[in-house]
Structure formats: C-alpha cells, structure tokens
Amino acid sequence: MDEFDASRSAARMRDAESALTGLQARFDTPDDATYLDGNSLGLHGEDAAETLQRAVDQWRDLGIEAWTEADPPWFDYGELLGDRLAGILGAKPGECVAANSTTVNIHTLVGGFLDAADGTDVVVNELDFPTDHYAICAQLEARGLDPDDHLVVAESEDGRTITSDAVADAVSEDTAVVFMPSVLYRSGQLLDVDAITDIAHEHGAYAGFDLAHSVGVVDHDLHRAGVDFAVWCSYKYLNAGPGAVAGLFVHEDNWDVDPHLAGWWGNDDATQFQMEQHFRPAEGAAGWQIGTVNVFSAAPLFGALDVVEAAGIDELRDHSVSLTWYLIGLVDERLPECAVGTPREADRRGGHVAIEHPDAGALSRALRDRGVVVDYRPPNVVRLAPSPYYVSHEDVWSAVDELREILDSDAHEDYRETEQTVT
Ligand SMILES: Cc1ncc(COP(=O)(O)O)c(C=O)c1O
Known part of the structure; x- marks a missing residue:
C-alpha cells in the first residue's frame, strides 16, 4: 500500500482529482474561515438563497x-x-x-x-x-x-x-x-x-x-x-x-x-x-x-x-469518505497526542470525525479564534465535519496544521478558563 502523504501539496493533488471540488464556489464561508461545522449548521448557498x-x-x-x-x-x-x-x-x-x-x-x-x-x-x-x-x-x-x-x-x-x-x-x-x-x-x-x-x-x-x-x-x-x-x-x-x-x-x-x-x-x-x-x-x-x-x-x-x-448522493458520499479518511490519516501522522474516536472502517463512518483530547474544549475555542470553525462535545471531543459540499482536502490539511501549531505553542492553555459554550 502507498505510504500516507501528509504534505499540503498532496492535499492539493487530491482536490485536483476530485470531481466535486467546484461545488465549493456555490457556498459562502463567513470570514473565509475553514468551516468544519456543517454537521451542526450547513453553510449559506446561493441555490437555497x-x-x-x-x-x-x-x-x-x-x-x-x-x-x-x-x-x-x-x-x-x-x-x-x-x-x-x-x-x-x-x-x-x-x-x-x-x-x-x-x-x-x-x-x-x-x-x-x-x-x-x-x-x-x-x-x-x-x-x-x-x-x-x-x-x-x-x-x-x-x-x-x-x-x-x-x-x-x-x-x-x-x-x-x-x-x-x-x-x-x-x-x-x-x-x-x-x-x-x-x-x-x-x-x-x-x-x-x-x-x-x-x-x-x-x-x-x-x-x-x-x-x-x-x-x-x-x-x-x-x-x-x-x-x-x-x-x-x-x-x-x-x-x-x-x-x-x-x-x-x-x-x-x-x-x-x-x-x-x-x-x-x-x-x-x-x-x-x-x-x-x-x-x-x-x-x-x-x-x-x-x-x-x-x-x-x-x-x-x-x-x-x-x-x-x-452532485449526486453517491458521489457526495464518496467524497465525504475520502475527506474523513484523509483527516484520520493526518491525525495519526501529525497529532499523536490526540485519539480518533470515530470508527476507521469507511462503512462505519458518517460525515464527521471525533478527535479526542483532554483539553478538547480549549482546543476548539483556540481553533475558532484562528478561523477554523469546529465544535466541542464535552468532555473530550472536538468534532470536525469536512462537508463534501464545500470542504477541500486542503482545508482539512489547514485545520490539522492549525491544531498542530496550537498544541506546539500551548496556545490553548489561554482558553482553559473561558466559558464553555456548546453550539
Ligand atoms: C441526532 C439529532 N437529532 C435531533 C436533533 C435536533 O432536533 P431539532 O431539529 O428538533 O432541534 C439533533 C440536533 O443536532 C441531532 O443531532
């Protein structure tokens, strides 16, 4: 089996090969954030509007x-x-x-x-x-x-x-x-x-x-x-x-x-x-x-x-499986202090991935402040939903990269005392 390539350029190549990447243009992402919360509230799109x-x-x-x-x-x-x-x-x-x-x-x-x-x-x-x-x-x-x-x-x-x-x-x-x-x-x-x-x-x-x-x-x-x-x-x-x-x-x-x-x-x-x-x-x-x-x-x-x-529901499902597979691979490669709480078999996974860490609440808030919109489910889960409608492999790469930086710099420690909001 090919080795997992955790580079940003590999993420871009995956996007270039995906038939659905163009869909993203039909949606508006607030503040150009990396929006990984589509399993709570999907984004505004021109068609629905x-x-x-x-x-x-x-x-x-x-x-x-x-x-x-x-x-x-x-x-x-x-x-x-x-x-x-x-x-x-x-x-x-x-x-x-x-x-x-x-x-x-x-x-x-x-x-x-x-x-x-x-x-x-x-x-x-x-x-x-x-x-x-x-x-x-x-x-x-x-x-x-x-x-x-x-x-x-x-x-x-x-x-x-x-x-x-x-x-x-x-x-x-x-x-x-x-x-x-x-x-x-x-x-x-x-x-x-x-x-x-x-x-x-x-x-x-x-x-x-x-x-x-x-x-x-x-x-x-x-x-x-x-x-x-x-x-x-x-x-x-x-x-x-x-x-x-x-x-x-x-x-x-x-x-x-x-x-x-x-x-x-x-x-x-x-x-x-x-x-x-x-x-x-x-x-x-x-x-x-x-x-x-x-x-x-x-x-x-x-x-x-x-x-x-x-887009086609089968194609959306395939794209979603590719995005969650890629996200799990990146967590394994780059975030050894986090656990993946989602089954690894594609047929046992929905559209989002649960990343577990004892400081999940603080990490979620630090990510949001840096433009990566995720949500927190107490006590230890950061949920990341790479919606196949508007999230690319490169977006997934950026989110994991941001999380790596937060953990390396202990930036999340400043968020430990902030109020726990669950949205
Ligand atoms: C599994 C599940 N059921 C139901 C709901 C909410 O139901 P309602 O749309 O009535 O608020 C949610 C909301 O996130 C949910 O995750």
Missing part, C-alpha cells in the same frame, strides 16, 4: 393566491420536497414528506408506532442525542408507561460506539419500537441500519431511525432495507438553513398506522377544506404533516436539493 427569495417575492406578488398559483404552489411544498428527498434516501414516492421539526416528528412517529405495536418498550442507546430520549419518554409517559421500565437503553462497550449486538441484547418480546440514530452525533459512527432493522423485525418490533447526521451525506436505501419510519433535519448536510423544515419517512407497508399528532395539514387534500371535524389522514407520509407548512423554512430546501441532485 434563491428559492427562499423566490418565495418571498411570491408572497409580495401573489399574496394568498401563492398557496395555489405560485410555482411551485406553496400548498404542495411538503409532498414535492418529500418526493425529492425520497430520491436521495432510497424511498418510494409518497414515503417521505418535508414537515414539522425533527423533535416533533419523533413525538408523532414514535407515538403512532407505539400505539400500532404489540409491545410496550422502546429500545434506544446511551449515546443518543438527548432530544430523542426526551420525546420518547414523554410518549411513554402519555401512555402510562414508566420510562424507568419501558425505555430500554442499549449500552456502549467503549463509550464511543454502539454495536448491533448491543441492540440485539436490548430487544425482547416486549419491544414495540427500536429507535436508533443512523450516525452517532458525538463519535460519528455509522450504525448498521439494515442489521438493526432485521433485529427489530425478528422480534416483531418496528425499526425507526434518526437520520439527522446522515441525510445529504450518506446514501441510504430505506425502502429496500424495510426501515419502518425515519426522521431528519435539513439544516446540517442538506444546507437548507437554520431551523429549516424537517422530514420524515413512513414505509409503504405502514401507511395504515395512524399519525399520533393529527392536524389539518395532514388531512387528505380532497377533504381538507371541507372543514369536517373528523380527521382523515392523507395517504402515505403526507398524513403525518400537522399544521401549515412553514413556507420560508421549507423554500430554501428546493435550492439545497438542486445541489444534492446535481
């Missing part, structure tokens, strides 16, 4: 008529965006919709599938993003199920990753729903969606996933895998802007499951404006919409998806 502006202009020019007369009609945003999202998630038309927020979608989907299931327990894992547990516990409590007894938490052996075996150990005949992230928000481990789905089904349970850290950067095959339902946000790798509309997937085999949080936007279009007091959910994922689509939070997703489709 244009479709947001288009909706603002339609509001001015058409007023209320824009619900039906705008191109595309606002009324259909959820379904139109859903069908385009289906294309990058391996779903069929009608199985996805853009609606609500991620946390609200967890409430309605976990609630609905809990009611439809035979079991009473929800299996999660100890490394989950907290909002998932908050929502699931609330849904259990609403059904008189004490989370101490009915929230079953799969454990991590190393504090970084969750194995499929750990999920299998947590599942029982009482399991109603197995709800897991596709990618762990701290370590960046990509879980085995197919295997976990099979484990759930072998026990007669539903399999649901939080795709917040994989949508737009990992190629999924939700329908074929038999995933029962999924949720995600659009403001990370999809670059649709802060608080952008979220999305959800309901497998065609589960279209008979009733939405837990019913609302008129999820009603069948044919009778929505008859204003009947009885809720008749639309067929498919559309029935899980709740209230009026947030037009200005959804409009940028049209432009953002133009970029994803033009």
